[in-house]
Amino acid sequence: MGPRSVPLLPLLLALLGRPDPGRAEGCDLQPVTAEPPITLSYATSTVPRGCVSNSSMGTDHEVHVLSVKWSKVSPVPLTVAVTPQADACSRPAVLILLCTRCFATITSPCSNLIVRTDARLSPESTIRAPNPEPPIVSSEGQLLAWALSAYGGITSYSELQDPRKVQLRLGEDAHSPPECIPQENFNAILHLETEVFFHGMKSCSRSDAQSTRAAHIIHLQSEPSSSITEGNLSLSCSQNSDGNQILILQSKANFTWFLSTKCNIQFLVSGSYMMPFFSAPLLGNPLPDTEQGLIAEAFEKNCSVIASYSAIPASTHISLQIHEHETVETPVTATPIAITQPPDLPHQVLLTLKPWKCTDETMEIVIVRSYLEPIKDVVNITLRDISCQAEKNATHFMLKSPLSHCGTSLEGTGYANNELILSLAKDAVLRSVRVGFQCEIPRELFLRLFPTADFKAPQTELEINKEAFVQASMRWMDHPADLQLKECWLVASEREPVLLVQGGEARGAGVTVLEGPPSSHGRKIWRFRFTYSIPEGGHIPFSAILKCKAGLQNDTIFEKVLEVRVKDAWRPLNYRGLGLGAVLGITFGAFLIGALLTAVLWYIYSHTRPISKLQPVSSTAPASESSSTNHSIGSTQSTPCSTSSMA
Numbered sequence: 001m002g003p004r005s006v007p008l009l010p011l012l013l014a015l016l017g018r019p020d021p022g023r024a025e026g027c028d029l030q031p032v033t034a035e036p037p038i039t040l041s042y043a044t045s046t047v048p049r050g051c052v053s054n055s056s057m058g059t060d061h062e063v064h065v066l067s068v069k070w071s072k073v074s075p076v077p078l079t080v081a082v083t084p085q086a087d088a089c090s091r092p093a094v095l096i097l098l099c100t101r102c103f104a105t106i107t108s109p110c111s112n113l114i115v116r117t118d119a120r121l122s123p124e125s126t127i128r129a130p131n132p133e134p135p136i137v138s139s140e141g142q143l144l145a146w147a148l149s150a151y152g153g154i155t156s157y158s159e160l161q162d163p164r165k166v167q168l169r170l171g172e173d174a175h176s177p178p179e180c181i182p183q184e185n186f187n188a189i190l191h192l193e194t195e196v197f198f199h200g201m202k203s204c205s206r207s208d209a210q211s212t213r214a215a216h217i218i219h220l221q222s223e224p225s226s227s228i229t230e231g232n233l234s235l236s237c238s239q240n241s242d243g244n245q246i247l248i249l250q251s252k253a254n255f256t257w258f259l260s261t262k263c264n265i266q267f268l269v270s271g272s273y274m275m276p277f278f279s280a281p282l283l284g285n286p287l288p289d290t291e292q293g294l295i296a297e298a299f300e301k302n303c304s305v306i307a308s309y310s311a312i313p314a315s316t317h318i319s320l321q322i323h324e325h326e327t328v329e330t331p332v333t334a335t336p337i338a339i340t341q342p343p344d345l346p347h348q349v350l351l352t353l354k355p356w357k358c359t360d361e362t363m364e365i366v367i368v369r370s371y372l373e374p375i376k377d378v379v380n381i382t383l384r385d386i387s388c389q390a391e392k393n394a395t396h397f398m399l400k401s402p403l404s405h406c407g408t409s410l411e412g413t414g415y416a417n418n419e420l421i422l423s424l425a426k427d428a429v430l431r432s433v434r435v436g437f438q439c440e441i442p443r444e445l446f447l448r449l450f451p452t453a454d455f456k457a458p459q460t461e462l463e464i465n466k467e468a469f470v471q472a473s474m475r476w477m478d479h480p481a482d483l484q485l486k487e488c489w490l491v492a493s494e495r496e497p498v499l500l501v502q503g504g505e506a507r508g509a510g511v512t513v514l515e516g517p518p519s520s521h522g523r524k525i526w527r528f529r530f531t532y533s534i535p536e537g538g539h540i541p542f543s544a545i546l547k548c549k550a551g552l553q554n555d556t557i558f559e560k561v562l563e564v565r566v567k568d569a570w571r572p573l574n575y576r577g578l579g580l581g582a583v584l585g586i587t588f589g590a591f592l593i594g595a596l597l598t599a600v601l602w603y604i605y606s607h608t609r610p611i612s613k614l615q616p617v618s619s620t621a622p623a624s625e626s627s628s629t630n631h632s633i634g635s636t637q638s639t640p641c642s643t644s645s646m647a
Contacts, residue, residue, distance in 0.1 A: 040318070043317040052155065052191070064095050065154060067140065068102065074162070080166045082170065089170075097119055103119065103122060104120070156192070157180050215247075217250070218312065231251075231257060231258070231314070231316050231318055232318070234260050246267075246298065246301055248297065257269055270284050380423040383399065415441065449546065468529065468531070471525060532544075
C-alpha cells in the first residue's frame with residue numbers, strides 16, 4: 001500500500017496556525033429569534049438620522065430634539081444625562097424627547113432646562129415636572145416643523161434606535177449649517193453619545209460535534225477612516241457559569257481591548273488586551289477577519305455551538321452580559337407538541353420588515369423571499385387592487401405602482417394607505433391574509449430629467465445641443481399653493497454655472513417654463529425645457545448637476561441635486577477630430593474596398609491565365625494558331641473519340 005495522500009490546503013493552514021475554513025461548513029448562521037443568549041450594547045455617536053444647525057442662535061433657547069425608536073421592549077429604563085458646556089447653563093435650553101411612553105430617567109445640573117417629553121419619568125430624575133408634552137406627530141418632518149415653529153430654531157436633531165443611555169452636551173456652534181436637514185448615518189459626536197442595544201446577533205450549531213462547548217463572537221466592523229483604537233469591554237455572566245464557554249473578540253491589529261470581568265470564561269483576542277492588575281498590555285492572537293473564518297476558529301477550539309455572533313461598529317465601550325438558560329430534558333414518553341403558526345404572524349413579519357417605500361408619485365415594495373420563511377406557503381402578493389400583482393423571482397417579490405393606482409388612498413397626513421394581500425396555499429387550499437400599511441411620503445423636492453415633452457421614462461443623460469425637459473415636484477399637504485420653485489441651476493466642472501429658472505421664470509437662454517399639471521393631493525409640479533449648448537472649441541464636461549430649490553414664502557427651503565452624464569452630440573470633423581464612430585466607419589469601408597479589389601483581381605487573373613494551367617496537355621496535335629478561343633476550349637473538352645474523328 002502506497003503512502004496516504006494528505007490534502008494540501010488543510011496542511012498549509014495547520015502549518016501557518018490558521019483554521020481551515022472548511023471547518024465552518026454545516027454551521028449556517030441564522031438570526032436569533034428566541035430569547036437571546038446575551039445582552040449586548042455599545043457606545044456610538046453615529047445616529048440613524050440626524051442634523052445640526054445654527055438657527056437657534058438668534059432665539060431665546062437652544063433646542064435639542066431626540067426621537068427614540070424601538071425594535072424590542074427595552075429591559076432597562078432609558079437614561080438621558082444633559083450636561084452643559086462651559087457656562088451653557090446660563091442660556092435656557094429645551095430638550096424634546098419622544099419615545100412612545102417609555103420609562104426614562106432624565107438628569108441635568110441645569111435648573112433652567114425645559115423638558116417636553118411623552119416618557120414616564122422615574123423618581124431618580126432631577127426634572128421634577130416636565131413641561132407640556134410635545135404634540136402627536138406621524139413623521140420626522142412634522143416633528144421638526146413643530147419644533148421650528150414653537151421655538152424659532154433647532155440646534156440638533158437625533159433619531160435613536162434602541163438606546164440604553166444618552167449623553168447630551170449642550171452648546172451651539174455658529175459654524176453649523178443654517179438649517180437642520182436630517183441626513184442618514186449622521187455623526188453627532190460634537191453633542192451626543194449614546195449606548196444602544198444590539199439585536200442583530202446570529203447563532204448556529206454543528207450536529208456532528210460531540211462537545212457541548214459554546215462560543216460567543218464579537219466582530220468589530222472598523223471603517224478605514226475610524227480613529228477608534230481602544231475600547232472597554234465590561235463582561236458579566238451568571239454565577240452558575242460552568243466555564244465551558246469561549247469569548248472571541250476580533251478587531252483591527254492596532255486595537256487594544258480593556259477587559260473587565262470576573263466570569264469563568266476563556267478569551268481569544270486579536271490585537272492586544274489589558275486585564276485587571278496587569279501592568280502592560282498582552283499581545284493577542286491573529287484572528288480571521290471573516291464570518292466563516294471566525295466560526296472555523298471556534299470549532300478549532302472544540303466548540304460545537306456558536307451561541308452568539310455579533311458584528312458591531314468599533315466602539316469605545318461595549319457591555320456584554322451572558323445569560324445562562326436551563327436545559328429542560330423532555331421525557332421519552334412525552335407527547336410531541338404541535339407548534340402552529342400564530343394567526344397574526346404575517347402582520348408581525350411585514351410590519352417589522354416595512355418593505356414599502358414612497359416617493360412623491362410612486363409606491364415601491366421589495367420583499368426578500370427568505371424573510372417570509374416564517375410565513376409558510378406564500379405564493380403571491382398583491383395590493384388592495386388585486387390586478388396589481390408583485391413580480392417574483394427566486395429571491396424577491398417586487399411591485400411598483402403610481403400613488404394614484406392600485407387602490408392607494410391619499411389623505412392629508414403625508415401618508416399613502418394600502419394593503420398587502422398575501423395568498424397562501426397549503427394542501428390545495430388557498431387563503432388570503434390582508435395587512436394594512438401606511439407608506440410615508442417624503443416631504444422633499446424631487447428632480448427628474450426627461451428626453452421628450454411627454455415626461456415619461458426619466459433618464460440621467462443630458463445631450464449637448466438637444467432639448468431636455470426637467471420636472472421638479474413635491475408634496476406638501478398643508479399649503480401646496482404656497483410652494484414656489486425658487487431657482488434651478490446647471491453646474492458643470494470648469495464652466496460657469498448656468499441659471500435656468502428663478503422665481504418660477506425662465507432666466508437662461510433657450511429656457512422655456514412649461515405649464516405643469518394642476519396640484520393634486522398636495523403635490524405641486526413645475527416643468528421647464530432647455531438646451532445645453534457649448535460654444536465651438538469649448539470644454540465639454542463629462543458630467544454635471546441640476547440643482548433646484550423650492551420652498552414657501554417664509555423662506556423654508558428644500559434643495560435637491562440630480563447628477564447627470566453629459567453626452568456629446570455629433571460635431572463636424574474639423575471641430576473635434578474623428579470620433580469613434582467615424583474611425584470604425586472608415587475602417588470598415590477600407591476593409592470592404594480592399595475585399596472587393598481583391599475579388600476583382602482574382603477574377604481577372606483566373607480568366608486570363610494560360611490554358612495549360614487549367615487542363616492537362618492533350619496528346620493530339622494542337623489547334624492552329626488561327627483558331628478562336630472558343631474553338632480551342634471546345635477542342636480541349638472533346639472526348640477521345642471525337643478527337644480521333646476530327647483528326
